[in-house]
Amino acid sequence: MQLSRLLIATLREDPADAEIPSHRLLARAGYIVKTAAGIYTYSPLMWRTLKKVAQIVRDELDRESAQELMMPILQPRELWESSGRWERYVADGIMYTLKDRKGTDLCLGPTHEEVITAFADATITSYKQLPVNLYQIQDKFRDEIRPRFGLMRGREFIMMDAYSFDADAAGLDESYAAMSRAYHRIFERCGLEFGAVQADAGAIGGSGSEEFMVFADAGEDAILRCSASGYAANVERADSIAPAAPSGGDPRPIEKHETPDIRTVEQLEGFFSMPAAAMAKTVLYEVKYAESEAVVAVMMRGDLAINEVKLANRLDCLALELASDDKIRQATGAEVGFAGPVGLPEEVRLLADETLRGATNLLTGCNETGYHCLNVNFGRDCREPEFHDVRLARAGESAPGGAGELEEVRGIEVGHIFKLGTKYSSAMDATFSSQQGKPEPFVMGCYGIGVSRTAQAAVEQNHDEAGIIWPPAIAPFEVVVAVLDPKKDEQTALGQQIYDRLRESGIDACLDDRKLRPGPKFKDLELLGFPFQVTVGRGAADGVVEFCERRNREKQEMSVDEAIAKCREALTAPAVS
């Protein structure tokens, strides 16, 4: 490809709406052009990169015997009602819905569990056909609350979604392991520094789940990891060993104290000269279920925090949020800051974190404005709460197992693998005949990779002040042969010759024959970020060119043969195991 024939529209200045480096660079280099918020047109160069990412995904999935197919974007409401997700997705507002001319409701697919489960039900009839793993690479649509950071969180984005069907849990474990292997190879080949971390299964549901995270400061997710033990988890999911609390000792008689305007843990520490770890705060949540709403009180040790994702999972609710001041007054009969287990109305469900199990002589609120209680003991002064782990793990705490300390890093979620089990197949009555001739629901897994997000994550991890530094495997071109002065015949001829020889070697090269002065040409190519450059300039008459690696921008003069050899050497990627 001659760059003079390729539509390249780089910008001299950063677009005003780009915040993080990868978004800024992709927009400035003209790789992406915004069509609407969270909706982008991919330029010809960007499309080359996206196709390369997609092809790596295909290669590695196919190696694990997955099969590519294509499902519809437009999906009928009745299909989504068969899994029970229509109402929830519409209520959450994340799904685009529309009506056809007859008034029939449809949606633009945000994901394809329903379609694939119906397809599997229609086509897989016997256990002899299992396992099956099906995937597609397609645009997905989500009415994101806040699209941002370019391709990182778009309303329309390219995603690979795969679905495995097995006869039993052991089969699912194998399918899941195969996908995990494939994912590791995919992100390795894309040149990313990444890790698999334990994850919350979220709205999709199911048991086991891991996220593949590209480590980057701009990442939207917080990860806790421990290098000593190898433990890594999304903070939503992470566990840790809580710091020890002082022993409360044998139960002493409860004491009620006047605490005017003392509402927070910090204030209580000062007022009673007690450590936060000897207190229990009581936080009220408004919890939404499919058919009802409730106020739930959650007790947590004073020095620790509540993990709302864990809490929502324990409560098995649709959504929860901190109760409003009005709700708190209504539920406890006291002002905000004085809620506690003592005298809590029976209709308010009471949970407590595991760290409070067996605790004695706690300092708590007692649902009376201006008062707190000392020496509160469960079962004696108040109900015995339901104990659950609802604690937020934090950096600095010990990792599960106690091998080392947790540190926090940021990550971009580029992939997610789930063990779904029979959640969808049971709901939709999608079955196969078992060896005993009985209908059994498929045991399913589902797996996603954000293809467009992965491409941007690669830029987030690979750039410098001058521009993008594409990992070779996903660069729009691996090598650019830059002819500095296309008006000089010997430069043009030599450039063309090098370009041809690189192409013959199977290298994805392009020829920059654009009539640009050298300064702008160098700047432009650095911004665009091709990993290797062969510069044909004043040495052309003597057969001398320059080889330059974008990553370090070091230039070396050498002969044409040497330059070509350098390119070949650099691009003979070590085989991925």
Added chain:
RNA sequence: CGGGGCGUGGCUCAGCCUGGUAGAGCGCUGCGUUCGGGACGCAGAGGUCGGAGGUUCAAAUCCUCUCGCCCCGACCA
């Protein structure tokens, strides 16, 4: 949806407070000089100031509504 901010040539922005001739830099076109790190000269093209309504002799500027976009919090590949 809540809170904050912004819509002025292709891009980045000034002008708005205090109403009266629509501006700059970059980019683009032509000619000339230049030519290894975002050159220079000359000549040009390009804007219903997001949209609608209102106030006024007069609105980019003041008021109302509306649409779009960005940022901060709850969703997710």
